Every structure is written in C-alpha cells, then in structure tokens.
Amino acid sequence: MPEQNASQSILDAAERIFALHGFEGASMRQISVEAGVAQALLHYHFGTKEKLYEAMFSRRSDAINTERAARLDVLFAAGGEQLPSLASLLEALFRPTVEFGHEGQAGNMFSRVLAATANADDERSRALIATHYDAIAQRFIDAFQRVVPGLKPSDAVWSYMFAIGVGMTMMAATGRAGRLSGGVCNDSDVDAVMARIVPFISAGIEALTSHSST
Amino acid sequence: MPEQNASQSILDAAERIFALHGFEGASMRQISVEAGVAQALLHYHFGTKEKLYEAMFSRRSDAINTERAARLDVLFAAGGEQLPSLASLLEALFRPTVEFGHEGQAGNMFSRVLAATANADDERSRALIATHYDAIAQRFIDAFQRVVPGLKPSDAVWSYMFAIGVGMTMMAATGRAGRLSGGVCNDSDVDAVMARIVPFISAGIEALTSHSST
DNA sequence: GTCTATAGTTCGATAGAC
DNA sequence: GTCTATCGAACTATAGAC
Numbered sequence: 001m002p003e004q005n006a007s008q009s010i011l012d013a014a015e016r017i018f019a020l021h022g023f024e025g026a027s028m029r030q031i032s033v034e035a036g037v038a039q040a041l042l043h044y045h046f047g048t049k050e051k052l053y054e055a056m057f058s059r060r061s062d063a064i065n066t067e068r069a070a071r072l073d074v075l076f077a078a079g080g081e082q083l084p085s086l087a088s089l090l091e092a093l094f095r096p097t098v099e100f101g102h103e104g105q106a107g108n109m110f111s112r113v114l115a116a117t118a119n120a121d122d123e124r125s126r127a128l129i130a131t132h133y134d135a136i137a138q139r140f141i142d143a144f145q146r147v148v149p150g151l152k153p154s155d156a157v158w159s160y161m162f163a164i165g166v167g168m169t170m171m172a173a174t175g176r177a178g179r180l181s182g183g184v185c186n187d188s189d190v191d192a193v194m195a196r197i198v199p200f201i202s203a204g205i206e207a208l209t210s211h212s213s214t
Numbered sequence: 215m216p217e218q219n220a221s222q223s224i225l226d227a228a229e230r231i232f233a234l235h236g237f238e239g240a241s242m243r244q245i246s247v248e249a250g251v252a253q254a255l256l257h258y259h260f261g262t263k264e265k266l267y268e269a270m271f272s273r274r275s276d277a278i279n280t281e282r283a284a285r286l287d288v289l290f291a292a293g294g295e296q297l298p299s300l301a302s303l304l305e306a307l308f309r310p311t312v313e314f315g316h317e318g319q320a321g322n323m324f325s326r327v328l329a330a331t332a333n334a335d336d337e338r339s340r341a342l343i344a345t346h347y348d349a350i351a352q353r354f355i356d357a358f359q360r361v362v363p364g365l366k367p368s369d370a371v372w373s374y375m376f377a378i379g380v381g382m383t384m385m386a387a388t389g390r391a392g393r394l395s396g397g398v399c400n401d402s403d404v405d406a407v408m409a410r411i412v413p414f415i416s417a418g419i420e421a422l423t424s425h426s427s428t
Numbered sequence: 429g430t431c432t433a434t435a436g437t438t439c440g441a442t443a444g445a446c
Numbered sequence: 447g448t449c450t451a452t453c454g455a456a457c458t459a460t461a462g463a464c
Contacts, residue, residue: 006429021336025238028458038431043459045429112335119329119386122235126388137394157395158410165379166418169372172333174340180351181371196372200418204380207417208410220447242440252449257441259447 007045009035014056019109022116023053023124054128057117060100060110061132067096068136072143083147086202093140094167094197098190107188111171118164150209159205166201169193221259223249228270233323236330237267237338268342271331274314274324275346281310282350286357297361300416307354308381308411312404321402325385332378364423373419380415383407 013035017026028049032039046052071092075084097111117125118133137160144156151159169177170193177185187193227249231240242263246253260266285306289298311325331339332347351374358370365373383391384407391399401407 022236022238022334024236025336027456029456039458040432040460041430047459049458115333116330119333119382119388120236121326121386121388122239126390129388129390130393134390134394141394154395154398155410157391157399158407158414160394161383161391161399161401162380162411162414165381165383166376167379168333168382169375169379172335174333174335174343176340176343176348177371177375179344180348180355180374181368184368185371185375187375193372196369196422197376199421199424200372200376203421204414204418207413210413241438243438253440254442254450255448263440 006035006037006041010037010042010045010052011056011059014052015060015109015113018053018056019112019116023049028052050124053124057113057128058132061114061128064096064100065132065136067100068092069139071096072139076143076146084143086144086147086205087198089140089143089147090163090198090201091194093163094170094194097167098170098194108171108173111173115168115172118168144205148205148209151205155208159201159208162204163201166197170197220249220251220255224251224256224259224266225270225273228266229274229323229327232267232270233326233330237263242266264338267338271327271342272346275328275342278310278314279346279350281314282306283353285310286353290357290360298357300358300361300419301412303354303357303361304377304412304415305408307377308384308408311381312384312408322385322387325387329382329386332382358419362419362423365419369422373415373422376418377415380411384411 010031013031014026017031017034020026021030028039028042031052032042035042042052046055072089075088075092097114098108100110117128120126141153141156141160144159145151145153148156148159169187170190173187175187177187185192224245227245228240231245231248234240235244242253242256245266246256249256256266260269286303289302289306311328312322314324331342334340355367355370355374358373359365359367362370362373383401384404387401389401391401399406
C-alpha cells in the first residue's frame with residue numbers, strides 16, 4: 001500500500017468517478033470523498049472541475065501516446081528494410097490504451113473515459129481529442145497508407161475512424177457481448193478481443209482498396 | 215409548419231437537448247424552454263426526468279427496430295430460395311437508424327443519443343439497450359451465421375459488436391473524420407460512409423471465419 | 429497544504445390557480 | 447392541460463483558520 005500524495009489520490013478518484021458517471025454526472029463532492037480529502041483541496045490543486053477533468057485526461061493519454069509513438073518509431077526504424085505488418089500497427093494502436101489505462105485499479109477506468117470522450121460532440125470533448133489524439137492519429141493514418149498499397153488518403157482516414165470504432169467495443173466494455181452470447185464472449189478479456197479485432201480490421205482496411213466509390 | 219401537441223414538442227425538445235448535453239448535463243428547464251412550454255408540463259406528461267428520457271428513447275428506437283425487423287422478414291422471406299447477401303444485411307442494420315433518427319430536425323439527434331447510450335455503462339443505459347435492442351441484435355447475429363458459412367456462434371456475436379462499433383462513426387458524427395482529412399471526409403454524409411462501412415465490415419466478418427483462436 | 433464553513437446558483441419536483 | 451410560484455436539496459466555488 002504505497003503512500004501517495006493528495007494530487008495523485010485526487011486524480012485516481014476523479015478517473016474512477018468521471019468514468020462511472022460522466023463529466024456532468026460526477027460531482028466534486030463525490031470525488032473528494034473517494035479521494036479521502038476535503039472538497040476544497042480539489043480546487044486548491046486543480047482550480048475548477050473542468051481543469052480537474054483535463055488533468056485527469058492528460059495524465060493517461062500522454063502516457064499512452066508516448067508509448068504509441070515509441071512503438072511506431074521501432075516499427076519504422078531507419079534502416080529497417082521491410083515494412084511492418086498491418087497487424088503490428090494495430091497492436092501499436094490498441095495495446096498501449098488497454099495496458100496504461102489501469103494502474104492498480106480494478107477495471108480499466110480511463111478507457112471508459114476515453115470512449116465517452118471520443119464519441120461525444122460537446123466542445124470540451126472535441127478539444128481534448130483534438131489536442132491529445134489528433135497528432136498521433138495522423139501518424140497511424142500515414143502508416144496505413146505506407147503498408148497497404150493502393151489505399152487512398154481519404155480511405156486511410158476512414159480506416160482509422162473505423163478501427164477506433166471497433167476498438168470501442170473493448171474500451172467501453174459494457175458487458176453487452178457477454179449478454180448477447182449467453183456468457184461466452186467477454187469484452188473485458190483483452191487478449192480474446194484483440195485476437196478478433198486485429199484480423200477483422202486488417203481485412204476491413206484491405207477491402208477499402210478495391211471499392212469503387214470516390 | 216404543422217401544429218403538434220405539447221407531448222410531441224416536449225419529446226422533440228428532449229431529443230435535441232439530451233443529444234447535445236447527455237442525461238445529466240441536460241436540464242428540465244432547458245427542455246421546457248426549447249419546447250415552448252412550462253417546466254411543470256414536462257412532469258405532468260412524463261412524471262420524472264428519467265421517464266422522459268425513456269419515452270424519448272423508445273419513440274425512435276421502436277420505429278427503427280420495427281423497420282429493421284420488416285427488412286429482415288423480406289430478406290429471409292419464406293419460399294425465397296437463396297440467402298441474402300451480407301451487404302444487404304448491413305443495409306438493414308444501419309439504414310433504418312440513419313433514416314428514422316431525424317424527422318424534420320437538422321442533424322440526426324437521436325443517433326447521437328443512441329451512440330452515447332450504447333457506449334455508456336450506467337444502469338439506465340444498459341437497461342435501455344437491453345430492452346430495446348438486444349432482441350433485434352439476436353436476429354442479426356443469427357442472420358450473420360446463416361449467410362456466412364463457417365462463422366462460429368461466438369464470432370457472430372463479435373461480428374455484431376464490431377459492426378455496431380464501426381457504425382458509431384456515422385452515428386456519433388463528431389466531425390473528426392473531416393478534421394483528420396483536411397475536410398475531404400464527412401462523417402455526416404451517410405451515403406459516403408455507408409459505401410465504405412459495408413465493404414469494411416463484410417470483409418471483417420469473413421475474416422473471422424478463418425482465424426484460429428477459440 | 430489541508431481543513432471547516434458557507435455563499436450563491438441551479439436543479440428536479442410539487443402545490444395550487446385557472 | 448397548462449400555467450406561476452416555490453420548496454428543499456444538490457451543486458461549484460471561495461473565504462479564512464490552522
């Protein structure tokens with residue numbers, strides 16, 4: 001049981017409460033109770049609820065996208081003669097999120113925050129995704145074009161959007177797959193989902209090279 | 215400009231306000247202003263905020279899923295000798311949502327509500343999806359197995375989950391595809407998205423018949 | 429840095445006139 | 447059915463002691 005400072009406790013509590021109830025549904029009171037500190041301390045360290053949310057979001061997404069960038073660097077290392085596989089790109093896209101999203105906590109709380117933020121269309125969500133995810137997204141879109149011959153630039157963008165959509169099944173982890181399969185499928189079983197997501201998306205992207213629309 | 219009764223005005227306003235701000239972020243006051251009625255009238259007609267949300271959700275989802283069921287009935291009509299194509303199943307899955315989601319209103323407000331509800335993991339969202347979407351989901355899962363030889367039952371469930379995930383790109387319509395493509399891709403252009411979603415998902419599902427995991 | 433106490437606002441819901 | 451008026455609870459944020 002490591003002693004950690006109040007800021008970290010607050011961020012951990014915020015991650016969990018925001019994941020369970022959303023930005024509007026979560027309250028500063030609830031977060032302060034979960035963190036075991038006075039409510040005023042949240043404002044002392046982070047100013048407003050809005051800025052606490054941004055700090056909570058940045059902490060994990062910066063770690064995730066640093067790792068993603070490092071993996072892309074390795075895959076496209078200078079001097080490497082052959083291109084990486086599409087499957088290895090998808091591993092680099094998804095693994096850091098499912099590995100860095102939880103840290104000691106039960107369940108992957110940040111993935112739920114991310115799924116909700118990516119799908120919302122309010123200004124706060126849009127700005128967070130644009131600031132923290134658009135640059136790395138461009139790198140993956142470029143990578144798709146390099147490893148899939150004949151993939152048009154616009155279809156590389158669609159490929160990325162669809163891939164993220166499929167990955168949402170794993171990130172949101174609503175338990176619906178289990179319900180629909182009578183308990184056979186488990187959307188929290190990362191390895192099982194990855195084993196299906198990767199071939200599914202790979203084949204989907206390849207198929208976009210041959211469709212006829214503009 | 216058709217005269218409509220207060221209940222319909224309230225549901226229309228609720229759909230729009232809930233789509234823009236979520237359940238917790240929307241207020242009964244805001245909805246009453248948008249509908250042009252007194253706030254007390256919302257409680258007279260629908261009781262609580264919770265029940266208003268459910269009424270708003272049911273109105274569109276019942277219309278959508280009645281249409282989906284009718285399309286499945288036609289595709290698998292008794293006496294029909296040949297099986298429908300996978301592409302035609304995906305049309306039956308997605309078209310009713312994008313066509314019935316808006317009715318006069320600009321933008322497809324209900325699709326945004328649906329995307330948020332499907333991805334959330336609170337009890338209200340889970341119950342609404344289970345009540346209004348699980349039965350028709352089972353019909354699509356069964357249909358996938360019938361038209362794709364060699365698709366295992368559990369992979370048919372994953373196919374459905376992944377298909378819905380891809381469709382979220384269109385339903386959430388956050389504008390991100392446009393941002394990432396410098397304006398070339400438009401996630402509100404239903405025909406353009408459908409032209410790519412259908413081959414993408416079709417190829418993805420076919421690919422699941424040959425992967426080796428259990 | 430961390431606390432208690434509270435100011436000031438907004439919320440969902442209801443009472444009661446018409 | 448529709449309105450005005452309002453209650454009591456919850457919220458974000460701040461003031462000020464230690």
